[in-house]
Amino acid sequence: NLGSLSKAYEKEFKVGVALNTSQVSGEIPEATSLIAKHFNSATPENLLKWESVHPREEEYNFDPADQYVSFAEKNDMFIVGHTLVWHNQVPGWVFEDKKGNTLSSDRLLQRMKEHISTVVGRYKGQIDGWDVVNEAVLDQGGMRGSPWYKILGTDYIAKAFEYAHAADSSAELYYNDYNLWKTEKRQEVIRLVKQLQAKDIPIQGIGMQAHLGLRHPPVSKVEESIEAFSKLGVKVMITELDIDVLPDEEEGATANSLELNPYSEGLPDSVQQKLTERYVELFKLFKKHSTNIDRVTFWGLNDGQSWLNNFPVAGRTNYPLLFDREYNPKPALKALIDLQH
Numbered sequence: 001n002l003g004s005l006s007k008a009y010e011k012e013f014k015v016g017v018a019l020n021t022s023q024v025s026g027e028i029p030e031a032t033s034l035i036a037k038h039f040n041s042a043t044p045e046n047l048l049k050w051e052s053v054h055p056r057e058e059e060y061n062f063d064p065a066d067q068y069v070s071f072a073e074k075n076d077m078f079i080v081g082h083t084l085v086w087h088n089q090v091p092g093w094v095f096e097d098k099k100g101n102t103l104s105s106d107r108l109l110q111r112m113k114e115h116i117s118t119v120v121g122r123y124k125g126q127i128d129g130w131d132v133v134n135e136a137v138l139d140q141g142g143m144r145g146s147p148w149y150k151i152l153g154t155d156y157i158a159k160a161f162e163y164a165h166a167a168d169s170s171a172e173l174y175y176n177d178y179n180l181w182k183t184e185k186r187q188e189v190i191r192l193v194k195q196l197q198a199k200d201i202p203i204q205g206i207g208m209q210a211h212l213g214l215r216h217p218p219v220s221k222v223e224e225s226i227e228a229f230s231k232l233g234v235k236v237m238i239t240e241l242d243i244d245v246l247p248d249e250e251e252g253a254t255a256n257s258l259e260l261n262p263y264s265e266g267l268p269d270s271v272q273q274k275l276t277e278r279y280v281e282l283f284k285l286f287k288k289h290s291t292n293i294d295r296v297t298f299w300g301l302n303d304g305q306s307w308l309n310n311f312p313v314a315g316r317t318n319y320p321l322l323f324d325r326e327y328n329p330k331p332a333l334k335a336l337i338d339l340q341h
């Protein structure tokens with residue numbers, strides 16, 4: 001008996017997991033018991049994204065999200081909503097009128113407000129924190145040229161936070177993005193948060209997605225961002241944590257030569273060990289900054305669930321999480337718990 005991961009870190013930060021419909025429905029008993037035992041926060045991997053919850057203008061699909069919220073409540077978890085305004089998994093109609101013409105900024109703002117008020121409002125007092133805006137900034141700095149940005153300019157970000165706050169003033173509101181360890185991107189996000197703060201727009205946290213490699217980036221880069229964001233007076237959350245273990249460019253893999261299943265005989269011990277060491281090195285960093293880190297969320301429960309099986313090409317067999325395809329714990333889980341003893 002290993003003990004519980006989230007209990008082990010209870011005094012430092014919450015430990016979360018991304019969930020899908022198949023898990024919150026309770027149809028996989030192994031999943032249900034591992035989630036209840038090891039995690040005290042939940043994030044919906046897909047079911048609250050615009051295309052899922054609001055597929056057509058007049059149609060909301062709340063069943064999966066209702067199920068998610070009641071599953072998380074039943075298990076006494078901190079409940080995250082993901083995500084209100086993003087350029088992915090948002091239907092094309094959102095940006096068009098009935099004739100297929102690009103919406104005016106006024107009408108798009110109205111539509112964004114309606115969506116946010118309806119979704120946040122429905123779970124007022126139940127969903128504890130929202131990823132309000134996701135991935136608005138480019139790796140090299142500057143704003144992503146998404147339809148949101150093209151039609152509304154940078155101001156769409158402030159508006160999204162305002163609308164979310166108006167719909168549930170007690171929910172925490174976050175900006176969430178990947179590669180925030182990169183210097184230029186970090187600086188752009190700092191600028192953005194300072195602009196919001198200067199206008200008194202409520203923002204309680206920055207979610208640092210952590211789709212990381214076995215070796216890259218160095219923890220020192222991640223640490224620089226944790227420190228810089230902490231200085232803004234917002235909570236820092238490590239969101240979307242997973243570690244891609246498949247051979248990378250340094251090991252000779254190129255975009256064209258990405259093998260689907262380089263470890264078809266099973267994950268070699270040496271790689272399993274690297275995965276453990278990488279998780280331990282990261283958790284040591286998170287512990288060091290636990291006064292500022294509020295939550296660490298894994299992007300999935302077990303390897304079979306991971307989006308990395310479909311990225312950067314579909315049909316791969318990756319091993320990025322703490323549990324294998326049969327729901328067995330990996331050595332990394334024990335190592336993370338042991339780190340607390």
Ligand code: G3I
Nearest residue numbers: 045046082083088089134135178209211240299306307311
């Ligand atoms: O639901 C449909 C299904 O009906 C269809 O038959 C099937 C065929 O492709 O696709 C299913 O949709 C998939 C969806 O996940 C639900 O499983 C999409 O193809 C697939 O693209 C989508 O991937 C998700 C991805 O976001 C899309 O952008 C991943 O599961 C999810 O892990 C990933 O999560 C994002 C975060 O939200 C934001 N940060 C990056 C992160 C990783 O990309």
